[in-house]
Amino acid sequence: MSRWIAVLVTLLVFAAPGLFAQPPFQAFMYYGNLSGDLPLYTTCDGTTPIEDGRLIKIFHDTDNDGPDGTDPQPTVCDVPPQCETGPVGTHNYNQFTMNGVAQLEVAGYFVVELDFRSVDLLPPNTSYYLRVYEPDGTTVLWTSTVKTMASGPQEVTWTRSEWTCGAGGPQCIVRDEQE
Numbered sequence: 001m002s003r004w005i006a007v008l009v010t011l012l013v014f015a016a017p018g019l020f021a022q023p024p025f026q027a028f029m030y031y032g033n034l035s036g037d038l039p040l041y042t043t044c045d046g047t048t049p050i051e052d053g054r055l056i057k058i059f060h061d062t063d064n065d066g067p068d069g070t071d072p073q074p075t076v077c078d079v080p081p082q083c084e085t086g087p088v089g090t091h092n093y094n095q096f097t098m099n100g101v102a103q104l105e106v107a108g109y110f111v112v113e114l115d116f117r118s119v120d121l122l123p124p125n126t127s128y129y130l131r132v133y134e135p136d137g138t139t140v141l142w143t144s145t146v147k148t149m150a151s152g153p154q155e156v157t158w159t160r161s162e163w164t165c166g167a168g169g170p171q172c173i174v175r176d177e178q179e
Contacts, residue, residue, distance in 0.1 A: 024152075025151055028155050029112045042141075044165035051098065055137050060127070
């Protein structure tokens, strides 16, 4: 009997760090050819799928009013992507690039290579959306609908009807604090 207790205690000691180290949310995000969804194109009325390497930024809809200019990008942890030192409430990244050809062999789609995570705390509002940018990196081409992350691991997908083209225009870029 005492052997079994010793084995059980040993297993719990080794398993406990893994059980408690889970991020509050862990989202595998992608936009793929689900049910015949068309790729995202280089122009609103175009037919040329967006090439790999195009910037996609994640935004935090902190006020629950949908995509707008007041939404910040999530704060990235001190040492991404593992974020072992936090700080609490940060995220492992806040942007990535289109990679449909590399991951799915078809342009105009993406699959995150690393789950998007929050560090040690589920934010009070877990609503996020994506923006795909023009090659200049400042003009928004596509904006997704808002998705709410649940606690724990999950898949987050979008259909073609959940993307709006051309909304937003150029975003302001602050080059120094004097602007």
